[in-house]
Amino acid sequence: MTSVINLEKIKEITENLDLVQAMEEGFIAYSNEQTVVPPVGELLFDEPKGDAHIKYGYIKNDDYYVVKIASGFYDNPSLGLASSQGLMLLFDQKTGVPKAVLLDEGYLTDLRTAAAGALAAKYFAPEQVQAIGIVGTGIQAKWQLEMLKSVSSCRNVYLWGRNQEKTAAFAASLGTEWTPIIAKSPDELARKSNLIVTCTPAEVPLIPAAAIQPGTHITAVGSDTPHKQELEAGVFIKASLVIADSLNQSKSRGEIFKATQAGTLEASRVVELGTAIQSGITRKESDITVVDLTGVAVQDIMIAKAVYHHYKTSTKC
Structure with missing residues (x-):
């Protein structure tokens, strides 16, 4: 039955x-x-x-x-x-x-995506997270924060969304558990946060490479088709460690796909998430790390x- x-x-x-x-x-x-x-x-x-x-x-x-x-x-x-x-x-x-x-x-799908985001932060975020930056105001933004509670004690969060009213409503919905600050721009969010999660359907990059500070970890969630992109391709020039949830899928979709197309990332530098976890890769506090989550079956x-x-x-x- x-x-x-x-x-x-x-x-x-x-x-x-x-x-x-x-x-x-x-x-x-x-x-x-x-x-x-x-x-x-x-x-x-x-x-x-x-x-x-x-x-x-x-x-x-x-x-x-x-x-x-x-x-x-x-x-x-x-x-x-x-x-x-x-x-x-x-x-x-x-x-x-x-x-x-x-x-x-x-x-x-929303839950498993957010759980993968928390997994990425568990292994590759800096030991001391001063502030979390969330780009996007939809349901995935909410779930990413919810899941991050299990792997990070940081409760300071910068928020940015295209729609100011939705961003304000999202900030208000977080209640007293979080200390939300509405960023004026993705640039400001990136400069103030050292754990950034992007979860939008953007097709034009939002996060500028110049704003990423040493020691920052980025989990990119929204770019799950060949046309979407949330990070400037130059982010990958600065990154010490680049991780794909699926090496195969990163050949046709996601931030890694866009960066290799732009010539800012060599595919040989990319490590698959399961491999990276097993290998015990460690990061220096000054390292910039990126985990690209395109979603795997x-x-x-x-x-x-x-x-x-x-x-x-x-x-x-």
Whole structure:
């Protein structure tokens, strides 16, 4: 029998999961070639502006395979809808029998992306974070901060968004747990923060290379298609360590793709995230580091499995 797990139940379950640890295990398996992850399927829309991604794959000798469809339609909030939508399908790897339909409306994609951001900060952010900089004001900006709480004690956060009203509303929504400061520009945010997370659908770079200070870590989240770019390509000239969630995907999308196209980064300098974690790479406090997250199907596999296992356990009680 195929389980259908709705969003309300998924939210309840994910409160009890260690998603950062799940992402770490998944990325290590991916870099160790223990997964089968085909190229991303993609649909791009102009009217209205949006994109849909089909990601799928499996971990070798595991119980399941997963197919995920996730979309982002950026006019949705004006219609009273979340920008992110989608679902995940989990199948028995040995028989192809559908085991679960996860009607998450894009929620699990948001969570697994934010958990990957926290994982990047866990290993590659400076030991002393003076301020976190968040570029963007959408749901991913919120979740990146939420997940960062598990790996950083810093609560000073600079915020920047294109829309001043949305940025002010985002700052107000953080409550007393954070000390938010609205930056006048991405330049100011970069000069004041040494842990920066970019999570916008920008197609023109926002973060100037000249503003990045020594000792800064950047997690780039928004550039998940060939056309998007949040960082000036010159950032990679200054970076001591450049990490891709997927070396293969960085050949066709993401900040690393844009930088190699621009000639500011040699592909041979890039290390894959799972490999970097296992190798125990250390950074000097003055190093500039960049982790480029384009989103890999192994993340969807790990989070779908975790939700399904917890659901099966709880429904047996």
